[in-house]
Amino acid sequence: QVQLVESGGGVVQPGRSLRLSCAGVGFTFSTYVMHWVRQGPGKGLEWVGFMSYDERNDCYADSVKGRFTISRDNSKNTMYLQMNSLRAEDTAIYYCARESDAFDTWGQGTMVTVSS
């Protein structure tokens, strides 16, 4: 069964860092572009960024560029989101999603709360 499992969320103070993980199960992880998408409380979906299947290319939304970094370890079927200099407006559920023409598989999400 194709599945994505996020972990690593929690409560963090403004300015601090946090790393999220996304594990892929039931498919050949190394052949898919993978994305992070977030959803603030009561808000819509916001694309965060993606990492190509071969780890050569990444791309980010302006709102996180320079603060967030996506990486992946295909040997572990896992993608990561390193979030630095966190702000209150980064508070959201963070989903990872697999790209197959569009976002065809989503994880359950992990909650990140940035608060002092």
Add this chain to the structure above:
Amino acid sequence: QAGLTQPPSVSKGLRQTATLTCTGNSNNVGNQGAAWLQQHHGHPPKLLSYRNNNRPSGISERFSASRSGNTASLTITGLQPDDEADYYCSAWDRGLSVWVFGGGTKLTVL
């Protein structure tokens, strides 16, 4: 980064037909069309269609998508109570090299 434009809410009666719209520009919706996602409260999104009217396996034929110029549409026929959810469109923007989402439409089934 500007997103796609969706009406905030649509209300229709049981067994009626709802059409949701998503407006972008020639770099996103007008280029490769839009994907549509359904999200029930407290759950992750689920892909309904991609590149205008390709449905993943398991998605009901009651959901059909189309595009005219820079506007994509999702039509849901025979509305059921479980269709009450938030619906999002998304597209790759070749000009900005980013994915963009619409703000979402809350569909209420009366």
